Amino acid sequence: MRILNICAYTWAIGGPARIIYDHTTEVVRQGHQVDILSPMTPGEKMYPVPEGARLIACARTTPLSNIYREFSIEMYQYLKKHIHEYDVIHMHGIWHFGSLAPFLIPNKAVKVITIHGLLDKWAVAHSKWKKQIVTVLYQKRLLGRADLIQINNTDEEEDVIRYLGYRPKNMVIVPNGMKLSEYENLPAKGVFRAKHGISSSQQMVLFMGRLNIKKGLDLLLPAFQKVHERLPDAILVLAGPDDGYQAETEDFIKKNNLGSRIKLVGMLTDTHKKEALADADLFVLPSYSEGFSIAVLEAMTSKVTALVSDRVGFGDYIKRYDAAYLTPLTSDGVAAGLLKILQDKSYALELSNRAYKMVTENFDIRVVANQLLEEYKKVKKI
Structure with a gap:
């Protein structure tokens, strides 16, 4: 098959690019054959x-792309010229x-x-007016026209049904997976700590993700302040690019004199x-909304104990x-x-051992990729 993936294929976008x-x-x-078409x-x-x-x-067309995500005339021109060359066009995300x-x-x-979790109640409520416009113009109609809607779990199934008002026949649950072998041999312990004075x-405690309020940083920061009072030697590392919440994070650190205990290290690759x-020692993601968190899978595959919400995509x-501490929000x-x-x-x-078992039994990319290929073949028209 000739497959074209459409996604902003950058480090900053996080999980979808890894998937x-x-x-x-x-x-x-x-x-x-696989091509990746990406606005950049x-x-x-x-x-x-x-x-x-x-x-x-393909270059994003600014300033319009700042209002309408990923708008790119170059992307459209490429599709117009080459779309007939592909058997499958796989679009990642909506809106x-x-x-x-x-x-x-x-x-x-x-x-x-x-869907990548973008019909979750929290996600739909964010920038709600823009999404309402897109819904009225085309989004709901096009979901109904898609040959296949991939969702990751039963929660996402409920989100799609709530959004459309019915259960589409073309919807299947196929979880995301990852290449587990890449995390079998991690670097030697102590390298990261030495670099950052830990x-x-x-x-x-490691948080790894975009600095966005949807990741639960408004919960994590005051929570860590409470932990610091009991465990003064604990360190919170925030690893990720700014996505609208770095200024608030820096203000919190400054106001509470936590500069030596909370470290912002930027995006790690x-x-x-x-x-x-x-x-x-611990991976934390108390997220309000995730499609399917690859960061959590990476931590679990690395045998790092995880504290997460049940909104990470595979709750x-x-x-x-019983693979992680599921925290209330x-x-x-x-x-x-x-x-x-x-x-x-x-x-x-015990948590980390059960998490590793969960990942290896359910999310090996070799198994998951074949499931999705079979779904492609079922709806393949040519």
Whole structure:
């Protein structure tokens, strides 16, 4: 098959780029052709391109792309010229130009949309007026026209049904996966700590994700302040690019004199990310809304004990395996979980062992990629 993924394929976008990378690696290995069509802003760091695949970068059309996400005349021109070359057009996310453009040009390709959690109640309420306009203009109608809607879990199934008002026949649950072998051999312990002045005796709590309020930073920061009062040597590392909440984070740190205990280290990629995971005592993501958090899977695959909300995209699996501390979405609840894990090493070890079992049994990319390929074939028209 000839497959075209449409997504902003950058480090800053986070999970979807990682999902495409892992899926493409496996699909290309099986002999399929994969291209990645990505709107880009000059200076953005693109995600690595799997060997054998091709990245087609298209310039975002500014300032319109600042209002209408990912708008790109170059993208449209590429599709108009080449869309007939593909068997499958896989659009990642909704509300943006990349999920509209393939429907504007006559073609016979199978059109697939992965929701990536963007119909969650919290996500829909964010920038609500823009999404209401897009809903009225085309989004609801185009979801109904897609040949395949990929969702990751039963929560997302409920989100789609609530949004459309009915259950579409073309919707299937296929979880995301990852290349587990990449996390089998992490860097040596102590490298990340040495770089950032964190001693081996200090307990390191790692948050890894965009600095956005939806990640639960408004809960995590006051929760960590409470933890610091009980465990003064604990360190919170915030690893991720600014996405609208860095100024508030810096203000909180300054007002509460936590500059030596909360470290903002920016976005970590490749080896640097693995160094952080190797040194972390605990991974935390009390998110209000996630499609399917690859960051949580990376932590669990690295055998780092996790504290998360049940909104990370696979809460049902976590509950079944008892694979993480599932926190209520309150600062007190997050604080209680952090203290429990940091003060009870045997409990933390049990959680991380069950989490590793959960990941290896359910989210190996070799299994997941084949599930999605089979769904492609079921709706393939040519």
